[in-house]
Amino acid sequence: EIVLTQSPGTLSLSPGDRATLSCRASQSVSSTYLAWYQQKPGQAPRLLIYGASRRAPGIPDRFSGSGSGTDFTLTISRLEPEDFAVYYCQQYGSSPQTFGQGTKVEIK
Amino acid sequence: QLQLQESGPGLVQPSETLSLTCTVSGGSIRSSSYYWGWIRQPPGKGLEWIGTIYDGGSTYYNPSLKSRVIISVHTSKNQFSLKLSSVTAADTAVYFCARHLEYGRKAASGYWGQGTLVAVSS
Numbered sequence: 001e002i003v004l005t006q007s008p009g010t011l012s013l014s015p016g017d018r019a020t021l022s023c024r025a026s027q028s029v030s031s032t033y034l035a036w037y038q039q040k041p042g043q044a045p046r047l048l049i050y051g052a053s054r055r056a057p058g059i060p061d062r063f064s065g066s067g068s069g070t071d072f073t074l075t076i077s078r079l080e081p082e083d084f085a086v087y088y089c090q091q092y093g094s095s096p097q098t099f100g101q102g103t104k105v106e107i108k
Numbered sequence: 109q110l111q112l113q114e115s116g117p118g119l120v121q122p123s124e125t126l127s128l129t130c131t132v133s134g135g136s137i138r139s140s141s142y143y144w145g146w147i148r149q150p151p152g153k154g155l156e157w158i159g160t161i162y163d164g165g166s167t168y169y170n171p172s173l174k175s176r177v178i179i180s181v182h183t184s185k186n187q188f189s190l191k192l193s194s195v196t197a198a199d200t201a202v203y204f205c206a207r208h209l210e211y212g213r214k215a216a217s218g219y220w221g222q223g224t225l226v227a228v229s230s
Contacts, residue, residue, distance in 0.1 A: 001171075035216035037155075044204055044220035045155065056209060056218055088155055092214055096170040099155040 002027055002091050004100035012108040019076040021103045023089035028069050033093025036065055036074045039102075040085045048087075049074060079105070110135040112205050112221035120199075120228050126192040130205030130221060131185075137163055138183040143208045143215065146179060146190045148201040149223070156201075160213065161188060168213065195228045202226075 003026040013019055023034070031052035037045035047056040049065035052072060062077040076083055084107050089100040116128035130144070137144065145160035159169040161179045169177050178191040192199060202223040209218025 033214055044206075044223050045217075046220075047209060047216050047218045050209060050216035050218075056216075090155075090216065092216060095168060096172070097157045099157070101154045 001096055002029060002094050002098050004089050004091060004098055006087075006089060006100035006103045008103060009101075010104045010106060012106050013079055014108045015079050015081055017079050017108075019074075019079055019083070019105055021074040021076075021087055021105075023067075023072040023074070023100050025070040025072075025091060029072075029091045030093045031068045031072075033091055034065075034067070034072050035090045035092065036063075037088045037090065038083075038085045039088065045088060076105075110207065110219050112207065112219060114203060114205050114221045114224040116224060116226070118225060118227060120195055120226060121230055122196055122228055123194055126190070126195050126199060126226055126228070128190045128203055128205075128224065128226070129187050130189070131187050132207075133186070136183075137181060137186050137188065141211045143213055144181070144188050145206050145208075145217065147204045147206060147217070149204070150198075150201045151225075158190065158192075158203075160208075162213070166213075197228050200226065200228045 005024045007022045034052040036049040039045045053065045086102045111133045113131045120126045146158040159179045161167045176193045181188045204223045205221045206217035207219040208215035
């Protein structure tokens with residue numbers, strides 16, 4: 001099973017700041033099969049990025065994904081008030097598909 | 109617009125079977141070429157993939173749950189279901205149903221239900 005480790009656990013930032021979230025895999029993940037989700041309290045996860053760098057339909061271009069192998073990054077270029085949430089990475093190329101433990105982006 | 113909605117008991121007795129249904133609207137499960145699945149989230153914790161099914165009947169389960177899980181498709185009702193047997197308190201979670209964004213087994217989940225909380229308790 002591929003273990004995904006996200007860092008930091010919590011990111012305290014202000015609206016307008018740039019957010020950089022990390023996801024490290026215990027073994028190589030094909031970049032085709034790496035996704036990022038956003039989850040707000042009481043809501044289902046929302047797909048932001050798939051294939052490591054492809055934005056899902058309707059996702060603003062301030063969200064971008066990059067990386068390969070074992071190191072992947074989600075970047076939010078300028079935080080909007082609605083972006084404060086928990087973010088999860090997921091690998092779906094190897095069974096079982098697995099999720100990271102999440103990074104909380106909170107208002108500073 | 110595709111919508112998914114989970115339904116089922118909110119409380120299950122220990123050692124019993126948890127049964128949930130996901131009703132799909134705005135699209136058809138039949139011959140859709142998409143994969144459908146279940147993911148769960150214990151209160152205050154992260155996400156865990158349970159399993160995935162294809163309309164053709166192929167199923168894929170998390171090995172950690174495989175001995176207790178059955179996922180089925182009911183195309184005439186445009187639904188798919190989850191059965192998890194011999195539940196314990198560790199199975200208390202919000203259960204989400206979802207559909208892959210793209211064709212193929214290896215795809216991210218682009219459409220999600222709102223989730224339903226199932227508590228295991230006597």
